[in-house]
Amino acid sequence: MTDGIVQKTARVTAATIAAYTGLSRATVTHVLNGRGAEQRIRQDTQERVLEAARVLGYRPNASARALHTGRTGNVALIQSLKGAYLPERLLLGLTEALGENNMYLTLAEVPDAVLDDRAYLPKVLREHTADGLIINRIVGIPPSFTEAVTTLNTPVIFLNVNRPFDTVFPDDFNGGKLAAQYLVELGHKHILYVGSSASVEYHYSHVDRQEGYRAAMEEAGLPSTVFLLPPHPETDEQVLKDARVQIVRSYLEAAAPRPTAIVAYELAEAMAVLHAVNQMQIRLPQDLSLVMFHHQLDHRFCIPITTLCNGMHSVGREAVNLLLDKIGSPGTSFPSRVVPIQLLEGATSGPVPNLVR
Amino acid sequence: MTDGIVQKTARVTAATIAAYTGLSRATVTHVLNGRGAEQRIRQDTQERVLEAARVLGYRPNASARALHTGRTGNVALIQSLKGAYLPERLLLGLTEALGENNMYLTLAEVPDAVLDDRAYLPKVLREHTADGLIINRIVGIPPSFTEAVTTLNTPVIFLNVNRPFDTVFPDDFNGGKLAAQYLVELGHKHILYVGSSASVEYHYSHVDRQEGYRAAMEEAGLPSTVFLLPPHPETDEQVLKDARVQIVRSYLEAAAPRPTAIVAYELAEAMAVLHAVNQMQIRLPQDLSLVMFHHQLDHRFCIPITTLCNGMHSVGREAVNLLLDKIGSPGTSFPSRVVPIQLLEGATSGPVPNLVR
DNA sequence: TTGAAAGCGTTACCAC
DNA sequence: GTGGTAACGCTTTCAA
Numbered sequence: 001m002t003d004g005i006v007q008k009t010a011r012v013t014a015a016t017i018a019a020y021t022g023l024s025r026a027t028v029t030h031v032l033n034g035r036g037a038e039q040r041i042r043q044d045t046q047e048r049v050l051e052a053a054r055v056l057g058y059r060p061n062a063s064a065r066a067l068h069t070g071r072t073g074n075v076a077l078i079q080s081l082k083g084a085y086l087p088e089r090l091l092l093g094l095t096e097a098l099g100e101n102n103m104y105l106t107l108a109e110v111p112d113a114v115l116d117d118r119a120y121l122p123k124v125l126r127e128h129t130a131d132g133l134i135i136n137r138i139v140g141i142p143p144s145f146t147e148a149v150t151t152l153n154t155p156v157i158f159l160n161v162n163r164p165f166d167t168v169f170p171d172d173f174n175g176g177k178l179a180a181q182y183l184v185e186l187g188h189k190h191i192l193y194v195g196s197s198a199s200v201e202y203h204y205s206h207v208d209r210q211e212g213y214r215a216a217m218e219e220a221g222l223p224s225t226v227f228l229l230p231p232h233p234e235t236d237e238q239v240l241k242d243a244r245v246q247i248v249r250s251y252l253e254a255a256a257p258r259p260t261a262i263v264a265y266e267l268a269e270a271m272a273v274l275h276a277v278n279q280m281q282i283r284l285p286q287d288l289s290l291v292m293f294h295h296q297l298d299h300r301f302c303i304p305i306t307t308l309c310n311g312m313h314s315v316g317r318e319a320v321n322l323l324l325d326k327i328g329s330p331g332t333s334f335p336s337r338v339v340p341i342q343l344l345e346g347a348t349s350g351p352v353p354n355l356v357r
Numbered sequence: 358m359t360d361g362i363v364q365k366t367a368r369v370t371a372a373t374i375a376a377y378t379g380l381s382r383a384t385v386t387h388v389l390n391g392r393g394a395e396q397r398i399r400q401d402t403q404e405r406v407l408e409a410a411r412v413l414g415y416r417p418n419a420s421a422r423a424l425h426t427g428r429t430g431n432v433a434l435i436q437s438l439k440g441a442y443l444p445e446r447l448l449l450g451l452t453e454a455l456g457e458n459n460m461y462l463t464l465a466e467v468p469d470a471v472l473d474d475r476a477y478l479p480k481v482l483r484e485h486t487a488d489g490l491i492i493n494r495i496v497g498i499p500p501s502f503t504e505a506v507t508t509l510n511t512p513v514i515f516l517n518v519n520r521p522f523d524t525v526f527p528d529d530f531n532g533g534k535l536a537a538q539y540l541v542e543l544g545h546k547h548i549l550y551v552g553s554s555a556s557v558e559y560h561y562s563h564v565d566r567q568e569g570y571r572a573a574m575e576e577a578g579l580p581s582t583v584f585l586l587p588p589h590p591e592t593d594e595q596v597l598k599d600a601r602v603q604i605v606r607s608y609l610e611a612a613a614p615r616p617t618a619i620v621a622y623e624l625a626e627a628m629a630v631l632h633a634v635n636q637m638q639i640r641l642p643q644d645l646s647l648v649m650f651h652h653q654l655d656h657r658f659c660i661p662i663t664t665l666c667n668g669m670h671s672v673g674r675e676a677v678n679l680l681l682d683k684i685g686s687p688g689t690s691f692p693s694r695v696v697p698i699q700l701l702e703g704a705t706s707g708p709v710p711n712l713v714r
Numbered sequence: 715t716t717g718a719a720a721g722c723g724t725t726a727c728c729a730c
Numbered sequence: 731g732t733g734g735t736a737a738c739g740c741t742t743t744c745a746a
Contacts, residue, residue: 011427013739024717029741040715057508062486063423064739067722072420074431074463088443095466102480106431107462109452123459128723129419151414232656239656240704271659278635299589299596302628347597370723381733386725397731421723424738485739717746723738730733 012056020052032060075323076106076130078122080137084109085160087295093316094134101324106130116142125152132323134159155326159319162204166326167336168319170310172205172293175341176212176263179291179308182343183261184220187352188289191217192259194248194269197228206265209293213263225259227251232268248276260352264292270305285350297344304346311339369413377409389417432680433463433487435479437494441466442517444652450673451491458681463487473499482509489680491516512683516676519561523683524693525676527667529562529650532698533569533620536648536665539700540618541577544709545646548574549616551605551626554585563622566650570620582616584608589625605633617709621649627662642707654701661703668696 014032018025023045030039031049052058066072075098079086095105108124124130125148132155135141141161149156158167176193183191193213195206210226217224229247233239252258264270270292274284282288284303291306298304318337325334371389375382380402387393388406409415423429432455436443452462465481481487482505489512492498498518506513515524533550540548550570552563567583574581586604590596609615621627627649631641639645641660648663655661675694682691 011739014741015739025740026718026742027716030716033741042715045715057510059483059485059509061424061739062484063420063429064722065741066420067418067424067724067739068741070722076461084445084449086445086448088441091443091464092441092466095464099466099480104433104481104486105464107448107452107464109449109456123456124461126416127419128416129461152416153414232659234656236654236656236661236701239654239661242659245659266657268657268659271657275660297593297596299591299593300623300625300628302589302599302602302625303632304593304596344593368723371725372723382724383726383734384732387732390725399731402731418723421738422725424723424740425725427738715746718744720741720743722740725737727736728734730731 012058013061014058016056017049017052017058020056021048023049032058071131072129073103074106074130075103075132075134075320076108076124077134077136078108078110078124079135080110080112083112083137085136087312089295090159090312090316093313093318094320095316097317097320101320103131116145121148125149128154130154132156132327134319134323136160153330155323155330157319157323157326159315162208164336165333166322168315168322169336169338170205170312170315171338171340172208172310173212173215175293175308175310176209176214177216178212178341178343179209179263179293180213180216180220180224183263183289183291183349184216184222186261186289186350188261189222189352190257190259191222191224191261191263192255193224193226193263193265194273195226195228195265196231196269205293209263209265229269229272244272245275245279248272249279252276252280252282259288261289261349262291264290266293267298267305270294274305284348287353289349289352291343291349293341297346303348306346306349307344309342309344311342314339369415370418371415373413374406374409374415377413378405380406389415428488429486430460431463431487432460432489432491432677433465433481434491434493435465435467435481436492437467437469440469440494442493444669446652447516447669447673450670450675451677452673454674454677458677460488473502478505482506485511487511489513489684491676491680493517510687512680512687514676514680514683516672519565521693522690523679525672525679526693526695527562527669527672528695528697529565529667530569530572532650532665532667533566533571534573535569535698535700536566536620536650537570537573537577537581540620540646540648540706541573541579543618543646543707545618546579546709547614547616548579548581548618548620549612550581550583550620550622551630552583552585552622553588553626562650566620566622586626586629601629602632602636605629606636609633609637609639616645618646618706619648621647623650624655627651631662641705644710646706646709648700648706650698654703660705663703663706664701666699666701668699671696 014025014028017028028049030036031041031046036046098105110122114120114122134157136159160169161167162169180191193210195210214224229244233242262273264273270290273290277288284290291308293308293310295310295312297307318339322334322337371382371385375385385406388398388403393403455462467479471477471479491514493516517526518524519526537548550567552567571581586601590599619630621630627647630647634645641647648665650665650667652667652669654664675696679691679694
């Protein structure tokens with residue numbers, strides 16, 4: 001039982017293997033890193049090393065390697081603690097692409113207070129922890145923060161904001177066009193866009209989706225109508241008092257002619273429409289088509305809402321590619337990558353009702 | 358302009374500061390680590406060091422520190438790539454609690470194929486990358502994987518599975534009880550539990566929620582009725598053909614007496630009920646109360662569904678606490694921590710209709 | 715083929 | 731108060 005001795009040993013390093021096999025540290029690491037053949041190390045020696053590593057339960061120390069290579073193998077995702085937009089698909093795209101490059105994603109959430117305080121930098125930026133940074137704050141990034149980050153001489157890219165360089169974001173303008181074009185194609189003439197009001201400055205997509213819709217309607221020679229709901233509530237108390245269903249209902253009841261199709265800014269607006277329409281005995285998709293922007297065709301909704309999918313999986317993958325490019329050529333700026341939005345047909349959209357056609 | 362020289366220098370280390378200030382490396386690190394007073398270093402010397410660090414843009418190298426201290430400051434979250442259950446609240450709880458301990462969360466998603474292959478361990482387990490591991494696979498963890506992980510002599514805990522030791526999970530049994538008790542309290546006598554069938558072996562909560570419901574009904578001297586839907590679809594094509602709304606509707610139309618309240622296993626079941634009920638002109642909450650299990654009172658649903666909240670934020674925080682305990686006393690097993698489920702009242706539940714009362 | 719040795723940046727102990 | 735120095739575990743170059 002040769003391995004009885006080492007069973008409980010705390011740390012197994014390359015040196016442990018060297019001692020165990022009676023070889024030198026260099027030989028061991030050569031074999032361990034697959035450079036055995038290159039270094040013309042005897043086959044049986046190689047096997048001896050590998051076997052020892054297995055028996056001893058050797059696991060290379062990532063910190064030590066990082067110290068030597070200057071690469072941590074980590075990418076940090078930085079975002080605010082509260083207002084984070086982090087759909088699973090995005091996370092999946094990020095980790096998947098990083099995994100393919102033998103890297104990890106480190107989550108570094110930052111309290112809003114810290115983000116806004118010019119003087120204070122979060123720990124992840126004060127240390128040298130990651131080979132690159134991905135900034136995923138949706139709401140306006142304070143310029144002071146952006147500035148602080150860019151002076152850091154660590155490669156940085158941004159996610160889901162509209163910037164000309166070093167950024168990955170979905171093509172919401174063409175997404176808006178696509179939504180309208182799809183409905184026009186189905187024969188709809190009265191297509192309503194339902195957005196959310198107070199948020200025009202909040203995120204570029206509020207503008208872009210709407211503008212895309214307008215552009216497509218104009219191209220089709222159709223009138224565009226935009227209806228903005230009050231911003232959706234943020235606390236549990238507010239949401240209980242929320243009257244958006246009522247507001248949509250009043251609007252639709254008064255609308256003449258009543259729209260036969262609706263483009264909703266996102267899930268919250270689509271749900272307001274859905275509930276209002278249910279109360280009014282309007283059936284989807286027979287009487288009304290409903291499409292919305294979302295990050296996937298959500299299976300949990302049972303009756304899936306036709307979705308303009310903002311391709312968060314691709315956004316994640318592209319972000320990694322862009323960041324790796326930046327890590328490869330430090331200091332260079334790359335043009336932003338705009339990810340197309342795709343239509344995923346659900347069960348809430350169809351041809352225009354006969355009545356009108 | 359003294360800092361003109363160092364502007365573009367690639368790496369700034371403690372040695373750079375030492376050279377810049379003309380002090381020794383030791384003095385510099387003493388000051389940098391706040392041991393200045395303790396080491397009785399002159400005030401102006403300290404300021405000189407701090408100023409230099411600021412000017413030079415010094416950021417300590419985490420790998421070097423990790424190498425020395427033996428602690429990486431990272432915790433790895435391991436889960437399958439596809440079937441991941443990762444609500445934002447959980448992530449928030451994890452990163453928040455880790456942040457308070459100056460640690461980071463590293464995401465290591467693992468392809469299912471790898472998880473199931475006995476021989477192959479994912480990179481994150483083959484290396485020494487993190488101080489502890491959190492395993493978050495919902496569906497049955499292959500025993501071979503669990504075994505491989507526990508022989509790793511890195512502290513490991515599990516999340517959202519039902520194990521007696523080293524695990525954090527929500528108290529779904531008492532959650533089920535709470536759901537029923539709440540509705541009984543409101544005067545309901547005919548309370549239906551709607552679950553999902555094929556998944557009884559899939560996750561303990563399928564059993565526990567249902568059993569909790571049964572127990573509470575029995576205690577109240579009321580009959581319990583369980584209706585199981587076919588498992589919810591996984592692909593976009595299947596979801597379009599999904600007939601669960603129809604199934605719920607048929608069931609409710611035939612039910613005598615018709616339930617006045619429903620406990621849904623989770624969002625997918627609640628949505629099936631919601632759509633069916635809408636089609637049948639049954640109003641929530643006047644004619645029917647609906648509650649479901651979920652990780653938060655979801656604001657995007659506009660009409661929020663009364664929720665049995667499985668406290669993912671607390672689960673995340675507790676998980677970190679437990680893991681830090683394990684890191685503190687390696688080798689020890691701790692009893693699992695069961696996080697209570699809380700009722701968040703939405704707009705879909707209320708007193709039993711007068712008719713019956 | 716194998717071994718010796720330097721160095722990555724940090725910390726910490728021990729002299730001065 | 732301050733400075734030298736060893737050690738953490740790994741990689742890599744150069745000799746033997």
